[in-house]
Amino acid sequence: MRLKFHCQNRIGILRDIVAQFADYRVNVARGEVGGDHGNTIYLYVPQLLNAQLATLKPALDAIPGVFGVKRVSLMPSERRHLELDALLSSLSDPVMSIDMQGRIVAANRTAVQMLGVRIDEVPGLSLDRYLEDLNLPDLIRRNNSRINGLRIKLKGDTYLADIAPLHSEKNDVASLAGAVMTLHRADRIGARIYQVQRQELRGFEAIFQSSPRLEALIHEARRMAPLDAPLLIVGETGTGKELVARACHLASPRGQAPFMVLNCAGLPESMAETELFGYAPGAFEGARPEGKLGLLELTEGGTIFLDEVGEMSPRLQTKLLRFLQDGGFRRVGSDEETYLDVRVICATQQNLPQLCTEGLFRPDLYHRLNVLSLQVPPLRECLDGIEELAAYFLDRAARQIGCPLPGLSPAALEKLAHYDWPGNVRQLENVLFQAVSLCEEKVIQPLHLRLPQSEEVPELAGIALEGSLSDILGDVEKRVLSTLYRQYPSSRQLGKRLGVSHTTIANKLKRYGIGGQDD
Structure with a gap:
């Protein structure tokens, strides 16, 4: 059991609190001091039972300077560990922390897979056995500053390494404690540059407005973005609902806070629940002993984007409705209430009113989500701007592939303009990327456009x-x-x-x- 004491910062108060547990012959395994002025004490008492806490609580409340005692799910150090673990796990590149002997202290899952070891074998593993002709600790000492784009060979593959030194105190060589190293595959650097270019334009500027319908959508979205009410975005697959949601987040007062995404489609109910709400320590067999933070807690102060919300199970619909009503929820396996400030943006390609009629979606949840709403038009309703949109995607594809920008023949444009586009803008981008990769001349012809004939007029x-x-x-x-x-x-x-x-x-x-x- 983990306990949080709100108390006065005075000499001996920790001794007085721990003495109550010692008198009751209950061992305190770990303690931490927190709060802005050292006025919060956390204790980890693994053997303490609810009945024992009920007996001890009057004595704890009677200690001079103790203002309140309550159970918590995590110690501050455990929360920091979970947040760091969640951050590292979200990175697609290998990331490792090493000490000044070249041993690995910690690594994310991608790095563990790259090294080909079990995650429990990582701490203390010497990186020298994998690096070719490079003394990493010596390099860190000689530079004592950040190194970007260092070409190294590791297990036969070439990487570009970004190395950031860690100092225990001052920024001198004597205080070097190690470094954090991020690796990028050299053969994928072109794709990385392309991704960076894609992120240069953020928010609504990243949405290409090639038709009056899209201009009207962006105009509505800009007006709704600063509002703090739930937003429901409706549109077919591939229309860019997540792009609109992210733009609304960036244009809101929460724009500098986290933006987290959960796709509700295809996830088992138990997995979706733990991903969104997290779970308490020991919540179920196979759970992490320290528990897990859900996306909602990682999004504190920011925006959570729930894609395909129409696929959400009835149980999750109930928990989400409760959170929308009062901002509170319980982690799986916990009886502690957690309250957060998070804006909810949802998206669906389904007819939610029809699902409500069929009993598959809660009407009260639908009305809670539908405070603000945007309808993203399908591409077939924006074909008056397809020439500009195609030119935009051709330019992006040529930059990514690294080839001259091809033109688009009138016949190819005619083919694009008379296709139905069931996959919408995403399908158009993929088709044009493939066309650029297939085209050996300077002009894209209809034969370069691979369009499924069966879908042209559904x-x-x-x-x-x-x-x-x-x-x-x-x-x-x-x-x-x-x-x-x-x-x-x-x-x-x-x-x-x-x-x-x-x-x-x-x-x-x-x-x-x-x-x-x-x-």
């Missing part, structure tokens, strides 16, 4: 054959009008395209509920 697929001929033809007519209306968005334009009077088209659009039925 509106005309899967026509239900139930009902009368009139019902079937009505379904086909509705699909045709819905498809063409995106390119001819008025009854006059569409009537001219189909060779029918605009009055006839206006009546059919009204019957099928398509568009705004404007002339």
